[in-house]
Amino acid sequence: MTCAIYFHPEAYTTAGPKLMGRNAAGESFLRGYLAHSRSSTFWxxxxxPEHAQAFAAAVKAAGRSEPVQSVDKNTLAALSQPGTVYYPAPGLGPQAWQRAAFGHEQWSLCGITHTTASSKVMDAIAELLTTPVQPWDAVICTSTAVKDNVQRILQAQKDFLVQRLGITRLTLPQLPVIPLGIHTQDFVYNEPQKAEARRNLGADGNTLVVLFMGRLSFHAKAHPLAMYQALEAAAQTLPAGQKVVLVECGWHxxxxxxxxxxxAAGQACPSVRIVNLDGRKPEDRQTAWxxxxxxxxxxxxxxxxxGIVPIEAMAAGLPVVVSDWDGYKDTVRDGVxxxxxxxxxxxxxxADDLALRHALEIDTYDMYCGHTCMLIAVDVQATAAAFSRLFAAPELRRQMGEAGRQRAQALYDWSAIIPQYEALWAQLADIRAQQAGLSLKLPYPWPARMDPFAAFAQYPTHTLNTNTRLALVDASKAHAQQRLQQIQGLAMVNFTQQVAPGSGEIDKLLTALAGGERLAGELVQGLPPERRLYVLRSLAWLVKMDILKVVS
Incomplete structure (x- = not known):
């Protein structure tokens, strides 16, 4: 199924100045999409324009030879050809409003969740109920946990709308659960690579290397204290001569x-040697994995x-110790x-007080995340027991690592995920085909962006319409043309070519009016159908220039 990717280069690269999870997910998705999509044209x-060039370059670099098409604000109607737009965020409201100008049934919108805790994203999710999002749209939820979060926000917004407006009907997008994908082959290492990595880490045969991979942010990612405390407890149970190294591969x-x-590490796990690697460097990531x-x-x-790193670890054949939290609940099988x-x-x-402090911007988003995470506990004793079991049993590590590798390859490789995306987009097209004709056509489908001549209809004395009678101000066509040519040379006039009639159209209008006054509808009747309404309104422009006048 064909889909247009909403493409801004920053959203699909990890080379930018501020590396976030959505950048890594976007870069990985685009690579996976271009590798595994069955599309005959990439949209x-x-x-x-430079974004279109960057997208075309990415398609070519991926080895795809299919045609590449781009759509911008001037050609939005062309989105009906691919039929779906993939937008890498959950807030489909602005895109739905833009689509309204062309018809809700013209194409589908498909968003995806990343973080949903920020005020901007929570507002965008709540607005799904008050924007023209349709049943043939979707917001992909990357885990069952985040789907529940989205549904809770929508329910709270529904409760408000029922109380406020007495609404009885809601239109919601589809909320399928499709996980993020990875390129599992990127995490396969041979024995020489593993041996070299351990040498670089200073890890001999008696060293157990535990890896944390990701942004090192105690307030916004994973608070490390429980890991430190558990590693220290597990290290104390090791036989003499064995030691633990913790590799933190990320960035502060x-x-x-x-x-x-x-x-914190110095206090909580003094027996554990800490190795810091830069997770932004490919060579450091390879050493870590x-x-x-x-x-x-x-x-x-x-x-x-x-949380993508556990499935990357599984692809690398590593047993994982993770919190029973968010998407980890879906990806990691406990005990397997x-x-x-x-x-x-x-x-x-x-925590109503924390929500209010965030809403009133007393606390920044980072502090809001920090306050809440400090009230979320991970069982330190259970973590220590998990480490001890794995440290003591090489065969258990191997079995769990192999089980995870097979699971990652079967369920989370992009070769398995992209077909789910394309199946969803085909499903949305089917829903659109079945239900599109049932949608109510409104005179102003985007209420906050009405035709200004409708929104401000009370302002003028008279309204130009097909029954407005017009005449030349001048006694002759030639004099009118001469004056108009002079006026059109003014900067304060020629800056609005978008609303002025063409020179050929002006000539036809003045010729018709040279024979006497005419109705506006008569003046445009002989023009091509697609130009009649445009020229009808531009008669007001000619009145403004004092070339035409209204006859009472």
Missing amino acids: AQVER ANEYIAKAYAD AGADVFCSLSDNIQETF DGFRIPTLMPAAGL
């Missing part, structure tokens, strides 16, 4: 955060929705691919 919706946003990590024995990610943050560690969060109703 992109772009804001700028600033020196304050880097020092906070160092101080190839050299590790166990992967750990104890996510405890509401800004996470899926590794261990999911229980988490604890206060009951609903105990």
